[in-house]
Structure formats: structure tokens, C-alpha cells
Amino acid sequence: MDRSFDELEAIVRNRICSVCTERTTEGQCGLEDPSSCALFRLFPQVAQAIQSVDSSDIQQYIEAIRRNVCSVCQDQAQDGSCEARQQVQCALDAYLLLVVDAIEEATGKTFDKTSIHNLAAGPAVRPDQQIRL
Ligand code: SF4
Ligand code: SF4
Numbered sequence: 001m002d003r004s005f006d007e008l009e010a011i012v013r014n015r016i017c018s019v020c021t022e023r024t025t026e027g028q029c030g031l032e033d034p035s036s037c038a039l040f041r042l043f044p045q046v047a048q049a050i051q052s053v054d055s056s057d058i059q060q061y062i063e064a065i066r067r068n069v070c071s072v073c074q075d076q077a078q079d080g081s082c083e084a085r086q087q088v089q090c091a092l093d094a095y096l097l098l099v100v101d102a103i104e105e106a107t108g109k110t111f112d113k114t115s116i117h118n119l120a121a122g123p124a125v126r127p128d129q130q131i132r133l
Contacts, residue, residue, distance in 0.1 A: 003106055009043050015102040016095050038073055038084070039092040039099065045069045046092060050103045056112035061100050065092065 003011075016039065017023055024030045031037060039046060049068040053060045069092065070076045075084045084090040092099065097113070104111040 005044050005047055008047050008103055008106055009040065011106045012043070012099055012102050013040070016091065016098055019098070020091055020095065022091070038069075038075065038090050039095070042069050042073060042092070045072060046099065047103060050100055051107060054109070058097060058100065062096065065096065 017029065020029075022030045022037075028034075029037065035041060046065065046069055049064040050061060052068070053064050055061070066080075070080075070082060070085075073082070075090070076082045082090065082093075085093045088094055101111050101113065
């Protein structure tokens with residue numbers, strides 16, 4: 001199923017912002033600069049990275065995000081580390097499982113969440129985790 005980036009972004013905003021700990025009680029993004037949210041600042045790259053993977057292994061998606069999104073993100077240091085990621089302050093990393101699930105569902109694919117036990121990444125992609133951005 002083909003979806004435009006705008007459609008996918010609207011779907012992901014609806015799914016992620018509604019559970020994001022940065023969201024205010026008024027339903028707005030509470031970041032000082034909402035446009036700085038890496039998930040939406042780099043959304044075309046995010047959507048392309050996720051759609052380039054056909055797997056039920058979340059690790060494959062994590063690698064695609066690191067390769068295609070983090071590599072062009074202003075927050076990644078030259079050595080590949082990311083302070084925002086380490087501090088669980090990147091919504092893309094924090095909610096990656098939900099982002100993958102939303103995009104795969106919107107494009108007619110199914111992401112098998114049972115693969116979550118394969119995680120080698122940090123706490124960011126546990127679906128039940130409360131994240132403080
Ligand atoms: S930080 Fe990002 S994901 Fe969270 S509410 Fe703001 S725009 Fe949405
Ligand atoms: S994890 Fe860091 S480098 Fe990757 S998108 Fe988020 S802020 Fe950018």
C-alpha cells in the first residue's frame with residue numbers, strides 16, 4: 001500500500017505524540033522547539049529506512065535507522081554516539097517499536113512484535129516503557 005510521507009507522518013504523529021511523555025495536558029508538544037523532534041525533523045528518512053526493511057527482527061530496523069537517519073542527524077557525534085539517545089531524549093529511538101508498527105501497518109505490512117525478545121538495543125524500544133524526554 002503506497003502512502004505519501006504526509007499521510008504516514010500524520011499517522012505516526014497521531015500514534016506517537018499521543019503517548020509521548022513530552023506531550024502537554026493541552027495535547028501540544030512540550031518541547032521548547034517542537035520542530036527539533038528528531039522523529040519528525042527527519043521523517044522522510046525515517047519512513048524510507050523503515051520501508052527498506054522486510055523483517056520481523058526489530059534489530060534490522062534499528063540498524064536501518066542508525067544507518068539512514070542517525071548518520072544525517074545533527075545530534076549524532078562523529079564517533080556515532082548520541083547524547084540524546086543515551087539520555088532517552090530522542091522520541092524516534094524511544095518509541096521506535098511503535099513507529100515501526102505504525103508505518104508497517106499503514107503500508108499493509110505486519111510487524112511481528114514477538115521479535116521484541118531479539119532486542120539488543122537499550123530500553124528505548126520496549127513498548128510498555130514510560131519514557132521521560
Ligand atoms: S517530542 Fe516528538 S513525539 Fe513527542 S510530542 Fe513532541 S513532536 Fe510528538
Ligand atoms: S538517536 Fe540521536 S542521532 Fe539518532 S535520530 Fe535520535 S537524536 Fe538523532
